[in-house]
């Protein structure tokens with residue numbers, strides 16, 4: 460089914476598409492770059508650093524990221540902890556998780572008003588395809604490594620609600636309930 464990218468919009472929990480395991484994209488498919496462009500636009504206007512296709516209602520393995528350098532962080536790699544502009548990842552696979560999991564407060568454009576501590580290993584490697592069909596493998600740490608793990612979770616139907624500490628879940632209980640309630644109206 461062809462997609463009109465101008466109709467894409469960010470969907471919120473508890474939309475079903477956020478819980479589905481997304482399907483691989485066809486590498487080299489012509490409509491992916493228009494979808495990715497629109498996703499980058501939506502990510503920027505929402506002031507996010509990453510956005511996965513299920514978050515715009517598309518159950519396909521594609522995400523975009525634009526991670527700025529962390530303020531106050533002097534060790535900017537290698538491996539990098541930021542991107543140098545927006546990057547598109549097709550059919551991404553994570554490997555080589557390194558280091559003891561660290562807590563960090565994450566938010567999600569599909570979970571407005573919810574933030575919680577999520578434990579993730581600080582360093583990870585990603586293998587993916589770009590829009591030209593070229594495969595690439597890179598390692599990252601810090602905020603970029605965290606962003607990759609958060610976005611690949613989206614492609615598997617996993618949300619920060621599933622990963623946040625019990626304390627964070629309790630703290631966000633009423634915000635989660637509000638989202639569930641507003642979806643039923």
Ligand SMILES: [Zn+2]
Pocket residue numbers: 566567568569609613
């Ligand atoms: Zn998210």
